[in-house]
Amino acid sequence: MSKRLDAVTLEVLWTRVISVVDEAAKAIVRTSFSTLSNEANDFACVLTDAQGRALAQNTGSIPSFIGTLPATVRHFIRELGADSMRPGDVLITNDAWMGTGHMSDVSVLKPIFHRDRLVAFSATTSHMPDIGGRIRAIEAREIFEEGLHIPLARLVREGRVDDTMVALIRANVRTPDQTMGDIWAQVSANELMERRVRALMDDYDLETLEALGDELFTRSERAMREAIRAVPDGTYRYGFRTDGTDAPFEFRIALTVDGDEIVADFTGSSPQQPRAINCVMAYTYAMTAYAVRCALLPGLPNNEGMYRPVKVVAPEGSILNPRFPAAVVSRATTGHYVPALVLGALHRVIPDRVMAGVGSPLWALSQSSTRDDGRPYTTVLFFNGGMGATPIKDGEHVLSWPSNISSTPVEVAERQSPLFFHHKRLRPGSGGAGRFRGGLGQDILIESRSPRPIVLSVMAERTKFPAPG
Known part of the structure; x- marks a missing residue:
């Protein structure tokens, strides 16, 4: 197959990739133990290429994970090294800064090998029924109070389960059967994605997924840039106050449209708080990009390329970009205001779109x-x-x-x-x-x-x- 894909072939391959992650999502619903996954839908399945660039995300997933989960894959590539990964490995972490923004979400990844070459990663994130520590209370002053911290690690090494890791997780949570049951559901979903990707590559005689990714990202980025160019240039400001804790919180945004790029600057928002409601930068970025996508390009399935024209600025030490070891378990309490800020700013210029x-x-x-x-x-x-x-x-x-x-x-x-x-x-x-x-x-x-x-x-x-x- 040529390195550049025509539109028809791209559509066929992309549709099949999306079906892979959607099938994996159904597997999590069928096999998970807790209602957080099988009823509340608090999980996501993502397929990336070998560089950690998101090819597809399951259709009904948590939107923010399109920004956080591929970043987690790239953290593993950088910290562990792709050369150290082997067939049969399963990687795990719940690091808040390298993951989804709080330790309640456990990310499980599997490097996918095809013809002895690393070609992709299947990745899932799921909200655990329990991760130890306080019961999701905002009283925590730092992240060490919020439960078990799993660094970038291996759960399975070349097909052999790390029994010590499993024992460590079980010993630190209130509901070990539920928590590990949900994690094994993620492992199974990743293995399903691995099988489907290998079959796809065999069917189309693909050596890698790079050509698919490059074409997909280029076209998606171009579509997003065209959508941004349709918005008049300028800086649009919006803000509001929220309940807060001891005093109300301030949220501010200056959204700048400059040609085919958007920069969201949250300078002026409240400082980092001594409570468990801080929102890490990865989550802030993901929620910003998602809101831009909803307003400007809602019909395109999620992938890496469509978010490249979106930049985010949030001062370090602020409530939307806290310094470690800030407490973050209830980060949705603040992070969910980010899309409202973005849409409020866009309402100044495209009120019919928000x-x-x-x-x-x-x-x-x-x-x-x-x-x-x-x-x-x-x-x-x-x-x-x-x-x-x-x-x-x-x-x-x-x-x-x-x-x-x-x-x-x-x-x-x-x-x-x-x-x-x-x-x-x-x-x-x-x-x-x-x-x-x-x-x-x-x-x-x-x-x-x-x-x-x-x-x-x-x-x-x-x-x-x-x-x-």
Whole structure:
């Protein structure tokens, strides 16, 4: 096959690559142990080339992981070296700065070899039911309080499981069977992607995926640059205040459109906080790029090329780019405001392309206790607000944006824990006024029916400063 792919061949190969990651996602839903993966959809599957450049991400995944997971692959390549990787290796980490922004997400990678050559990486990230430490509480002052830290490491070496690593993880979490069950589900999904990629390369007699990647990234980057050029040059500013902790937080953006590039500068946002709500730069970048994509190029599937024209500036030591060892476990509490900032700035110049304010950040209820048989359990339940209205229609009700997390069904939540839901219903009239109204929020009344104490942690926002509109 020639190094340059024609449009038809590119479409066939890319569609097949996307089907690979989508099939892997279904495997995680089928085989994972916790509701975070099989109900809440809090995971992602990504396929990269041998350089760690994202070729595809599963269709229904967490959007931010397109920016964080390929970066994790590149960290492994840089720190461990591609030459040290062997067929049968499985790599693992939950490093917040090299991963997704908090240690609750465990990233599992597998180098894919074809004809004795490293050609790709299959990669998954999944939110664990428990990673030790505090129960997702913002009281943590530094990351060492937030649970087990897995550095860039091997879980499997040339097909042999590292029993010490498995024992280390199991010894540091409250629910070892659930946590390791979810990790092994990720391993299986990565192996499935490996098999499908090898079959694809055999079918098309490919030695590498570089030609596919180069063509895909070039075309996607060109499409994004064309979309940016359609926006008038200028610097567009936006900002707001949020609930915060002891005092409200400030979020500010100066979004500069310069030809075919966009620079998002978050200078002026609040400084790094002594609470577990700081948002690392990788997550800030991912949420910025995702919002730009939603406004300017929503129809193109995620890949590395489309984000190249997007640059992000956030002062080190700020709430959107904290210094290690800042506490970060509830980084969505602040990071979910990033897309709202981007869209608010773009509203100044392309109001017909962006939606109104949304009900994010999502709310999370984490709980931990023991069952009747004495075994410990942990669960995390997510509750979503409404989507903002657009110039052409009402917003969707109780839809998680920008995280794409699903709401665990009441029946499943009650089966997994001693909680009883008196009601979980749409809140009438909560969408705001206007020709087109925002999506509705929800009212929830929950009762604990456990005879034992339960440790609860609630991640909530928008109680003092509601969404605009």
